[in-house]
Amino acid sequence: MSWTAYEALVRRDLKLFFRDRRAVLMSFAAPILIGSFFGYLFGGVTGSGDTAKIPVAVIDQDGSSISRHLVAGIASDKALELRQVTLDQANSEIRAGKLTVAAVIPKDFGDHAAKALFRATDKPEITFMYDPSHGAELAMVRGMFTQHAMEAVSSEAMGGNSKLLDETMKEVQGANGMNPADQKSLVQLLGSVQQWNARLNANPQASGEPRPGLSMPYTVREEAILAHKGAQYNAYGHAFGGMGVQFILMMGMDAGLVLLLQRQGGIWKRLRAAPISRATIVAARVTSAMIDAVVIQFVIFGFARVVFGVRVEGSMLGFFLLAVAIGLMTGGFGMLVAGLGKTVEATRGLAILATLMMVMLGGAWVPAFLFPQWLQKVTFAVPTRWAVDGLDGMTWRGLGFDAAIAPIAALIGFAVLFTGLAVWRFRWDG
Amino acid sequence: MLEVTGLHKKYGDLVAVQEVSFVAHPGETVGLLGPNGAGKTTTVAMIAGLLKPDRGEVRIQGNPVCSDTDPIKRKMGLVPQDLALHPELSAIDNLMLFGSLYNLRGAHLRREMDAVLELVGLADRAKDRVSNFSGGMMRRLNLASALMHDPQILLLDEPTVGVDPQSRNAIFTNLEELKRRGKTLVYTTHYMEEAERLCDRIIIIDHGKVIANDSLEAVRRLVPAVNLMEVEIVNPGLDGWYMGLRSVEGVETVESNGNQLRVGMGNLTETAPAVLDWLKANGHTYTHLSTQRADLETVFLTLTGRSVRNA
Numbered sequence: 111m112s113w114t115a116y117e118a119l120v121r122r123d124l125k126l127f128f129r130d131r132r133a134v135l136m137s138f139a140a141p142i143l144i145g146s147f148f149g150y151l152f153g154g155v156t157g158s159g160d161t162a163k164i165p166v167a168v169i170d171q172d173g174s175s176i177s178r179h180l181v182a183g184i185a186s187d188k189a190l191e192l193r194q195v196t197l198d199q200a201n202s203e204i205r206a207g208k209l210t211v212a213a214v215i216p217k218d219f220g221d222h223a224a225k226a227l228f229r230a231t232d233k234p235e236i237t238f239m240y241d242p243s244h245g246a247e248l249a250m251v252r253g254m255f256t257q258h259a260m261e262a263v264s265s266e267a268m269g270g271n272s273k274l275l276d277e278t279m280k281e282v283q284g285a286n287g288m289n290p291a292d293q294k295s296l297v298q299l300l301g302s303v304q305q306w307n308a309r310l311n312a313n314p315q316a317s318g319e320p321r322p323g324l325s326m327p328y329t330v331r332e333e334a335i336l337a338h339k340g341a342q343y344n345a346y347g348h349a350f351g352g353m354g355v356q357f358i359l360m361m362g363m364d365a366g367l368v369l370l371l372q373r374q375g376g377i378w379k380r381l382r383a384a385p386i387s388r389a390t391i392v393a394a395r396v397t398s399a400m401i402d403a404v405v406i407q408f409v410i411f412g413f414a415r416v417v418f419g420v421r422v423e424g425s426m427l428g429f430f431l432l433a434v435a436i437g438l439m440t441g442g443f444g445m446l447v448a449g450l451g452k453t454v455e456a457t458r459g460l461a462i463l464a465t466l467m468m469v470m471l472g473g474a475w476v477p478a479f480l481f482p483q484w485l486q487k488v489t490f491a492v493p494t495r496w497a498v499d500g501l502d503g504m505t506w507r508g509l510g511f512d513a514a515i516a517p518i519a520a521l522i523g524f525a526v527l528f529t530g531l532a533v534w535r536f537r538w539d540g
Numbered sequence: 541m542l543e544v545t546g547l548h549k550k551y552g553d554l555v556a557v558q559e560v561s562f563v564a565h566p567g568e569t570v571g572l573l574g575p576n577g578a579g580k581t582t583t584v585a586m587i588a589g590l591l592k593p594d595r596g597e598v599r600i601q602g603n604p605v606c607s608d609t610d611p612i613k614r615k616m617g618l619v620p621q622d623l624a625l626h627p628e629l630s631a632i633d634n635l636m637l638f639g640s641l642y643n644l645r646g647a648h649l650r651r652e653m654d655a656v657l658e659l660v661g662l663a664d665r666a667k668d669r670v671s672n673f674s675g676g677m678m679r680r681l682n683l684a685s686a687l688m689h690d691p692q693i694l695l696l697d698e699p700t701v702g703v704d705p706q707s708r709n710a711i712f713t714n715l716e717e718l719k720r721r722g723k724t725l726v727y728t729t730h731y732m733e734e735a736e737r738l739c740d741r742i743i744i745i746d747h748g749k750v751i752a753n754d755s756l757e758a759v760r761r762l763v764p765a766v767n768l769m770e771v772e773i774v775n776p777g778l779d780g781w782y783m784g785l786r787s788v789e790g791v792e793t794v795e796s797n798g799n800q801l802r803v804g805m806g807n808l809t810e811t812a813p814a815v816l817d818w819l820k821a822n823g824h825t826y827t828h829l830s831t832q833r834a835d836l837e838t839v840f841l842t843l844t845g846r847s848v849r850n851a
Contacts, residue, residue: 112609118640122626122633129628376624380685383588384641385613539591 115386116394123365123398137361137406142413145353148475149346149418163191164247167200167212174220176266181215183258190254204241211240211251223259224267224274228282228296268303275304337423337508344506346418351501352474354410355436355494358403359469362440363461365399366447370454373537382538392533396441396525403437404430411505422505428514429504435521436497442528443493449532468494493524541565542616542693542724547586547596549579549748556582558749560596564741566692569715569725571739573732573836575846579748580728581621584697587726588618600693614642617691619683621698627671631662631681634670635688642689649688656684660714676707683714693724700734712737732836744840751843760835763792763842767808768835769815771801772828784822788814793842804838 127133168184170177185192195203200212214237222234236255240248267274279300282293336343372378381391414420422429447464451457469475471485472494478486489495500517503509542564549557557579564570572580585591587598589605597604603612625634635653644652657663660680670678683699696715700708715738719725729735735742735756742759744752752759760766776782776799785794785803790811793804805811808831819826840846 112641112643114643114645115641118637122629122637125633126626126628376620376622376682377626379585379588379590379620379622380618380624380638381641382590382608383613383616383618384638385609385611386641387609 111390111393112386115384116390116397119391119394120398120401123395124401126368127361127365127398127402133361133364137357137402138409141350141353141357141406141410145346145350145410145414146418147349148353149344149349149414152345152349153343154346155342155344155419163189164251165193165208165210166190166251167193167195167203167209169195169197169200169212169214171217172215172219174218176220176223176262177215179262179266180255180259183262184213184254187254187258190251200239204239207241207243209241210244210247211238213238213251213255220263220266221274223263225278225281227263227267228278228300268307275300275307279304336506337421341423341508344418344420346414347420347506348477348498348502350410350414350418350420351505352469352472352498354407355472355497355501356465356469356474358406358436358440359443359465359494361402361406362399362444363447363465364444365395365402365441366444366451366461367454367458369395369444369448370451370457373448374453388533388538392445392529395445396438396529399441399444400434400437403440404433407433407436420505423508424504425509425511425514428509428511428518429501431518432497432500432504432514432521435500435518435525438525439493439497439521439528442525442532445532445536446528449535468492471495473498493521496520496524541601542587542726543597543599543602544583544587545597545599547583547598548594549582549586549591550594556748557586557593558747560743560745560748560750562741562743562750562753564693564724564726566724567719567722568741569719569727569739570741570743571735572726572728572743572745573730573735573840574745575730578730578745580730580745581697582748583745584618584695584726584728588616588695589613614689615691616693616695617686617689619686619694619696619699621701623678623682624685625670625678625681628669630667630669631657631673631684632666634681634685638685639688644689652688652690656687659687659717660684661710674704674707676703676710679703679707679711680714683711687718691723693726694718696725696727698728698730700729700731708734732840736836742836744836744843746840746844752839759839763804763839766833767805767831768833768838769803769805769808769812769829769831771803771815771819771826773799773801773819774825774827776801776824777822781822781824785815785818788818790814793838795841804842 166184168181170181181192181194184190195209195212197214200209200214203209204212216234216236219234219236222232226233236259238248238252238255240251267278279297282288282296282300285293372381411420411422447457447461451461471489471492472478473481473489474494478489478495478499481489496517500514500521503513503517507513544563545561547557547560549555560579560583562570572583574580582591586593586596589598589608600612600615605612626637629637632653635656636649639649639652653666654663657666660683662677662680662684665673665677670681673681679699679702683696686694700711703711712734715725715727719738725738727735727738739756742752742754742756743750744759752762754762773796776796782794782796782801785791788811790805790807791803791814792806793802795802803811803815805815812831816829
């Protein structure tokens with residue numbers, strides 16, 4: 111290989127790239143802008159910003175002590191933004207996309223719910239009206255309602271409302287067809303609850319006594335597992351990693367298209383007339399794309415560090431080598447575009463589609479863990495998945511160098527595969 | 541010395557170049573002449589190693605070109621028909637790149653760069669971006685780029701396409717200087733007047749086939765009609781109106797393009813009056829007439845039956 115020619119070609123490519131204002135704008139400004147937007151969208155820095163609450167409405171048609179207790183529980187939930195509206199209002203706001211879920215608590219809900227706690231008859235029905243584009247939020251809201259409803263109903267049934275307890279006792283004692291053993295156990299249970307209530311009512315100031323009714327049998331302490339204790343999750347880390355990978359791939363694609371363009375012109379003829387090998391031409395192209403990619407990666411992560419506090423919490427060496435491996439893969443991808451394409455016009459559309467598919471499947475837009483299981487497995491066949499996972503590992507996950515080895519190896523493997531295919535398919539005759 | 545032997549290239553059923561052979565010596569300019577699509581560029585591409593011939597061989601100073609990296613390729617420089625320059629870069633950046641492809645570096649590279657810029661008259665524009673150059677300046681830099689490694693053989697594929705007369709003259713002066721220095725030039729063109737000015741040897745190619753290969757004088761002698769009479773007719777007739785002239789004694793060739801009539805003849809004194817008599821007898825009046833010696837255009841017309849520009 112002619113090193114003088116190799117150096118000159120790399121230098122030429124770098125000069126052309128950095129003098130091209132459009133390329134620089136696309137490669138640096140665009141990922142910074144879009145990464146900032148996505149980072150903010152996915153929660154920014156946890157603890158420092160407002161996390162989005164789910165807008166929920168309740169239509170309380172019952173107005174009983176139980177339903178009021180339930181509504182108060184829902185209102186106190188940090189994840190929900192509760193409003194009380196009319197049925198018509200709820201309907202129109204959901205249709206307009208202003209409201210995600212509305213729960214209708216029917217008349218006599220309290221009465222029936224308390225009785226249904228002990229006997230599976232006459233269960234009241236809470237209706238959830240929801241925006242079908244927010245299926246995930248519906249499941250969350252339903253879960254939260256279950257918790258607060260159980261607390262409200264059991265508290266009322268076993269505590270504050272002795273009349274309700276007495277009526278239930280009578281119903282159980284007079285129930286025909288109930289298994290006698292079940293009947294006896296239930297009567298004993300209700301009797302014990304009556305005695306407990308009587309004791310509490312006799313001494314209402316007693317401290318340390320639990321409130322009657324069911325409550326969550328555990329408390330929760332949330333701890334994000336990050337690089338170190340006290341570290342906060344920074345969604346900008348993933349967003350900048352993903353957008354960096356996307357625009358680096360775009361740069362690689364452009365490099366491939368430029369090669370196609372050169373092949374149609376005189377420069378390619380002059381290059382091929384010179385006593386330099388094909389390996390020199392390919393190596394120079396891949397090297398220059400790799401250097402561009404590393405510079406882009408460091409500039410956009412530098413911005414994210416200064417503005418959003420994104421840190422390389424893991425191995426700095428791993429991060430650097432990962433950037434190099436992403437660059438090599440990008441160079442190979444560019445060569446593949448040039449190798450498979452015939453003309454710039456015919457290739458551009460397909461190359462953009464391939465790039466966007468790779469970026470999407472790689473989890474650069476939305477994290478790959480949101481994909482269905484089968485898709486998560488399939489996407490390991492896409493180089494961008496390794497790139498994005500690797501960058502996540504080295505930045506906000508704070509993993510060590512050993513976690514970077516597999517992504518680096520995979521990306522270099524893809525680089526070799528892409529470059530090999532490109533050299534095989536490339537029409538050197540121009 | 542450049543030896544080309546039996547170069548042959550086919551694309552599917554189309555024979556682009558058919559058994560082209562010639563030899564070009566130091567200090568000699570060989571012109572490859574022919575209309576667009578005749579096979580000139582394909583021939584040059586095979587000589588430069590850009591295209592693998594189906595058969596045939598190219599030898600430079602007795603050595604065949606064996607691989608992409610064969611050092612013998614250093615003896616050859618290529619000036620492609622398309623501008624082979626990066627307009628975003630300066631003239632110096634372009635020359636440094638193309639010099640580096642031939643392993644030039646450091647002081648040697650700078651020396652060669654200064655020399656070629658001086659030769660093509662662009663020394664004062666060396667640091668300017670190529671995109672700010674005129675078409676003629678770009679063509680001169682295109683030539684300079686091929687000279688960076690001081691090649692013995694220079695392949696020039698229509699190097700004056702789209703160039704103004706002043707820049708064309710400047711390029712001719714450069715090429716004449718290179719010839720004086722003993723370089724071998726292979727020059728493709730479809731401008732016959734360029735070939736007449738520059739070339740010692742003329743190879744006429746048509747449909748990929750060599751139809752003439754000799755010195756300029758010898759090629760001229762291939763034409764029986766060494767004199768041409770051009771007549772501007774006021775009232776030419778329907779298609780083929782001039783065919784009757786073929787029967788006039790002494791007329792060798794007849795061609796008409798609109799109002800323009802070109803008649804080739806061996807003896808001007810005897811045949812010209814007979815042609816004018818025929819025109820008068822057939823009711824064709826004329827406003828202007830001129831005569832000249834046969835040129836390469838006429839040679840091509842005689843050999844192929846077509847004009848280079850209409851081919």
